[in-house]
Ligand SMILES: C=C(OP(=O)(O)O)C(=O)O
């Protein structure tokens with residue numbers, strides 16, 4: 001029934017106005033799945049390779065599509081994904097492009113779900129999923145590679161850890177985003193938005209901490225449940241390998257690795273941070289381990305550029321307790337099977353998985369289903385903006401359908 005009869009690939013726009021790959025997968029019994037690849041700006045050095053969409057589409061048409069059509073079953077995700085790997089023939093999808101691979105992988109999953117008549121999360125996660133929902137981490141202030149002339153820390157993320165429902169959590173994050181706008185106006189700080197819809201004011205990190213801390217407290221009082229906040233430092237982007245220092249340009253501060261570890265540990269204690277992603281360079285497992293040893297009992301230390309959704313890199317981290325959490329971005333590794341394997345390895349070793357969007361996104365909602373399918377405790381997918389609310393609203397719908 002789920003035998004693949006056609007795979008169609010096209011270029012569509014992403015949220016930055018760049019082209020990206022969209023895939024349609026059709027099956028023998030009329031099943032249909034459509035998915036699109038997202039795209040990063042602060043990409044990790046060890047990510048799978050994203051090719052220019054025209055090249056990725058041409059290469060996938062040549063190498064992957066003939067091996068799938070009439071040969072593979074969309075309902076058998078591992079088979080589809082191993083065919084994608086074999087068709088590509090490299091370790092990092094540099095032949096067909098991780099963008100073509102992930103679009104086809106996700107579209108096949110949706111086609112499989114369509115034939116079954118089941119929601120995607122149930123097809124991926126089984127009949128007993130759909131009772132637990134991830135806490136959304138909402139980007140409310142940001143800079144780094146996502147906005148010019150804004151904070152050095154890439155993302156300040158609202159974390160409504162006490163929300164009684166995913167709907168309450170989603171609305172709380174939007175309220176924090178709105179409160180930040182009011183506080184910026186009070187301070188006379190004009191602000192546009194960065195790539196993920198977060199405010200991108202021209203302030204240093206210290207002022208951003210004050211603003212986000214106040215916004216979170218105000219909304220916490222309004223909604224009556226606990227809201228904390230967290231960070232994606234994206235430290236690899238500020239690390240200078242020659243001087244071995246982290247360069248905070250907006251405050252004109254340079255920190256060596258020991259100072260960076262102490263700085264982050266102090267922030268965790270001062271602001272009771274719930275979450276800290278990529279606080280150190282993507283090559284420095286040892287420094288990650290030192291920080292995790294210091295504050296890992298009170299916050300999540302999450303590897304994004306560090307692990308790049310890759311089980312080999314995660315296993316290396318697990319070996320030395322480098323972190324206690326992994327960011328999962330399917331396009332960093334190329335297929336849903338690879339993303340699932342990373343989540344399973346993480347769970348087996350007591351690491352929390354945080355399913356994540358990219359800064360360049362589309363209306364695709366696969367990651368909302370992936371988070372529910374894998375019982376992930378957190379999802380990072382922005383707070384506002386159509387390509388972000390597509391995922392947040394899908395979570396609300398899944399929860400609504402489940403009750
Ligand atoms: C979502 C992120 O940004 P990008 O997609 O630019 O890597 C991130 O760094 O976590």
Ligand SMILES: [Mg+2]
Nearest residue numbers: 232277278304
């Ligand atoms: Mg990150």
